[in-house]
């Protein structure tokens with residue numbers, strides 16, 4: 062049913078309850094057979110006997126956990142539609158009384174099915190906190206553990222958000238399960254890498270697998286909806302006529318918050334004031350790139366010095382192995398005992414101090430909420446009972462993180478929480494200016510876990526990531542260093558945007574694949590932005606290198622040139638540093654990267670401006686085109702280009718071997734960043750802009766700025782950084798690296814062959 066045809070529905074008895082306030086409110090319209098509920102004049106729920114909006118049911122869900130790669134199988138046993146409805150006889154609603162301030166006086170609707178003797182009463186309430194749909198009462202048997210609620214959809218409507226979605230920005234046409242887990246390797250069932258990862262380890266992932274799913278979405282009808290519920294849920298946008306939300310297990314706890322606005326910026330302002338916004342990142346971030354290095358004091362310092370020789374601008378050195386390393390069959394891994402390894406990093410404390418003062422360079426470290434068995438910290442926490450326990454043994458529950466068994470800190474235990482907050486604060490006290498706060502609930506099992514506060518594991522799995530973010534925020538807030546530290550997280554859920562300072566996209570493959578490589582970080586940033594988390598970035602060059610998949614110089618440089626136009630430029634050596642191309646692999650790469658750090662610094666005032674818009678208004682740093690071109694229909698379809706702030710349009714080169722790239726430009730006056738060529742784009746009959754071809758040599762990513770912006774002077778100065786003037790990187794690969802790593806050459810050859818034979822690409 063569409064909004065228009067809905068009016069045909071209301072002949073017999075029509076009660077329209079309206080409110081006089083200017084804030085959005087719920088209203089309803091009903092006839093004998095049908096009910097329509099409006100939020101600020103948008104129809105959001107339509108119910109009739111034949112098209113019921115609510116159903117309950119029962120089912121069994123199996124959760125199979127392969128190192129954080131959850132495989133969820135759902136067996137539906139029964140589904141009962143609640144066809145009948147009755148709107149509450151609110152005591153204030155006397156005959157003849159048509160206007161009621163619903164902010165003070167909510168209405169209820171009782172949906173029922175007499176045949177099964179079941180009923181659910183939903184309350185629609187508009188309060189100062191927003192508009193909430195919540196379950197008021199349920200006359201059901203406890204055997205029911207599923208509820209479905211259908212919100213009205215229009216066939217052509219677009220919906221975005223869902224947390225961090227790497228494959229599809231517009232969520233219409235698909236179902237998005239809300240379950241925190243590893244994103245997987247490949248994430249596209251029709252690619253070779255995914256196939257192999259599934260075969261070898263059940264780790265291929267899928268279009269929806271994400272470390273940060275979040276049941277929040279925004280619609281181009283300019284409303285947001287946030288499901289406050291942490292058991293397993295599904296956002297099903299497959300239907301043309303409704304968005305179906307499925308809640309499993311204890312659905313009585315679910316609440317849906319909604320809000321509306323008149324434009325995209327205003328909608329995000331509202332959503333983020335509900336979620337909580339991210340603080341300003343530290344200003345030292347704009348001193349250059351954060352360089353990921355490891356291997357001990359000596360190695361790190363010598364790498365740092367050689368990068369400096371090539372004039373690489375460095376804001377911080379990130380040493381993820383500060384707590385030490387140990388061997389597994391997959392190679393060296395960080396030792397998960399979150400204390401300084403003095404053997405590996407002698408003099409670290411002194412060096413950090415000296416670097417901060419003399420070189421203006423910070424150090425960053427790494428931590429996650431899991432602690433390895435056999436370590437000093439494990440024994441401490443185990444003795445105090447600070448870990449999540451096993452129901453079976455009554456002792457610490459050990460979780461396998463890949464040849465390492467760990468305890469996970471029970472963040473529902475106030476004592477454990479405080480202890481771990483101190484552990485985190487000790488990192489700052491030692492002299493670090495930030496850390497990767499990795500993981501969250503991804504690996505947490507759902508059978509056999511006992512939490513201190515008694516909540517079931519199925520309820521805790523997702524929300525654990527939010528608690529982990531909250532702990533990190535509190536840790537730095539108490540120390541008064543929120544705006545001086547750089548804490549970055551990959552996992553999230555619920556209201557994580559209010560606690561996370563900066564998100565990073567997790568572990569991409571070291572390739573150009575759309576499902577899990579360079580390109581996938583763009584929809585990830587955009588969807589997280591539309592979920593209220595406006596600061597995002599990714600590892601330059603990607604992270605996951607498996608089998609014969611290794612990264613090339615081209616990938617590293619393409620990734621770096623994109624990240625210049627994001628809030629953060631940070632490198633990572635990847636999971637197999639020696640086999641993959643690094644910014645220090647040869648002098649030419651280092652020089653090219655050095656130029657990128659210069660460009661990143663050049664944008665400093667603009668980076669600061671973009672970040673402050675995010676902090677003050679909740680406008681994400683990386684924005685979809687429609688954010689500022691809401692009348693251009695094509696802007697709603699673009700998921701591989703973005704606006705960085707309002708004034709830069711960035712269309713990164715996402716494939717190998719390109720020297721041309723096509724860029725969609727919405728109607729406006731644009732100037733090409735690298736040579737100041739102007740393009741005036743007029744809207745066509747449908748309101749669309751146009752696609753142009755640009756030269757896109759390595760080092761000059763396709764970027765346009767908006768003519769007449771207040772930043773015009775700054776952007777104009779970029780034309781002197783045109784490729785022609787840069788230090789030419791003549792070698793496209795290093796023979797030395799190939800010689801040392803015959804795998805790279807074999808990989809390049811085999812890939813071409815296999816891909817061609819099997820997948821024709």
Ligand SMILES: *[C@@H]1O[C@H](CO)[C@@H](O)[C@H](O)[C@H]1NC(C)=O
Pocket residue numbers: 236295297298299300305
């Ligand atoms: C999603 O909704 C469609 C349309 O109602 C339905 O056919 C499909 O089974 C649903 N998917 C899931 C996973 O519930």
Ligand SMILES: *[C@@H]1O[C@H](CO)[C@@H](O)[C@H](O)[C@H]1NC(C)=O
Pocket residue numbers: 228229249250251252268575576822
């Ligand atoms: C998945 O891979 C196929 C085949 O390479 C490709 O056509 C498709 O666009 C990919 N899907 C996504 C979401 O990347």
Ligand SMILES: *[C@@H]1O[C@H](CO)[C@@H](O)[C@H](O)[C@H]1NC(C)=O
Pocket residue numbers: 370648
């Ligand atoms: C790389 O640069 C360093 C420092 O400038 C220099 O000493 C070295 O000779 C260069 N290597 C090559 C192969 O050019």
Ligand SMILES: *[C@@H]1O[C@H](CO)[C@@H](O)[C@H](O)[C@H]1NC(C)=O
Pocket residue numbers: 733736737738754755756757
């Ligand atoms: C500037 O760059 C654009 C995009 O690559 C190209 O079409 C145009 O010819 C260039 N103009 C000049 C003057 O080089």
